[in-house]
Amino acid sequence: MLPRLLAGLVAAAALAGCERQPRADASALRDLIGAEPVVLLSTDWCGYCGKLRNDLGAWGVDYREIDVERSAEGQQAFALLRSPGVPVLLIGDEVVHGYTPRRIRRLLDDAALLPGRPGVAPAVP
Helix, strand or coil, X not given: CHHHHHHHHHHHHHHHHCCCCCCCCHHHHHHHHXXXXXXXXXXXXXXXXHHHHHHHHHHXXXXXXXXXXXXXXXXXXXXXXCCCCCCEEEECCEEEECCCHHHHHXXXXXXXXXXXXXXXXXXXX
């Protein structure tokens, strides 16, 4: 009985950790960072930010990058999103926290922001 109870508590805690964060007001965020379809909030020292930069470059995606440590605009955007860390990628009004290349590629493809044939996304390394 006790192992089942512990397993249930662990599962409930894991699901609570997966809950979506409250969505920031998209219009307030866009007023702050501009209308570019793809915006990367990052830092110089973040390894996953570097990987995401490389992926976006390899996929031919145009994006704007804002450093959340060196830019007041980046600090405000980061605070508005209440993000736990970087990278944060905005694709339209979608906010992607962390390095998730498959999800990012799918969102870029859905938004027709990948160069090349419509609906055909480049492979993820």
